[in-house]
Amino acid sequence: MIKSTVIIFLLVSCQVLLCAVHKTPGNKLLLENLRPNIISRSEWGARRPSSVRNLAEDPAPFVVIHHSDSDSCITQAICQARVRNFQNHHMNNKNWEDIGYNFLVGEDGNIYEGRGWGKHGAHSKPYNSKSIGICMIGNFNNHNPNAAAVKAVRDLIEYGVSLGKIQENYTLLGHRQTTQTTCPGDSLYQLIQTWPHWSSN
The missing domain is CATH 1.20.5 (Single alpha-helices involved in coiled-coils or other helix-helix interfaces)
Structure with missing residues (x-):
């Protein structure tokens, strides 16, 4: 006994x-196994931000999904060019400090570091100080992103939770839920409603 x-x-x-x-x-081993393929700012040729602010709420309680409403990209070279164009537009035309999103995801399956973890974004005014903004490169009004892009986004969110950069009980939203816009496109918006943590509120 x-x-x-x-x-x-x-x-x-x-x-x-x-x-x-x-x-x-x-736990470094666990995090290394979870880490998706993130292309750093230096790798895609980012400009230096004019200023940097941290999130008011960190880890972030919200994840906001966007689409770029542009052409898609299926190679790293084209995706990197798209991301550089977005940054130039945001900084030169909108006078923002940096590219607006925390991360961007291409249909090449890669994740491109925007402002990164813990940084105040410029992607959805009511949520910039308390969310991670993820932009899927392409126009997803009439079709969904490919499987590689979808997996990359979901892996990135899971990785963010594991890092302690996204709250475990985070709320997932489409951009249109935070302000008046059609972003992230009708098809993508329908898709994210099937993902864990999406909320209609």
Whole structure:
């Protein structure tokens, strides 16, 4: 009886220890396995921001999905050119400090670092200080992004939660839910309503 009790105790202790390891954001091995392919600012040729602000709420309680309402891209070279164009437009024409989004995702399956984690964006005025804004490159009014882009976005959100940069109980929204716009396109908006954490509120 005592022997079996000790064995059960040891098994439970090991299980608790394993769970603790897997839930710890600092676990480098786990985070490395979860890390999606993020193309850094230096890799895509970003300009320096004119100023940088941190999120007022960090980790972010919201994730806001956008589309760029532009041509899509299926190669890294074209996607990087698109992202540079977006940054130039945002900084030169809109006089923003930097590209508006925290991250951008192409149909090449890559994620492009915009302002990055923990940074105040310029993608949805009511939510800029408390959200991670993710823009899917393309126009998704009449069709969905391809499987590679969808997987990249979902992997990025999961990675953000694991890093402690997105709250575990985050709320997922389409841009049109935060301001008057058709973004992120009718098809993409229908799609994200099937994802975990999407809220109609």
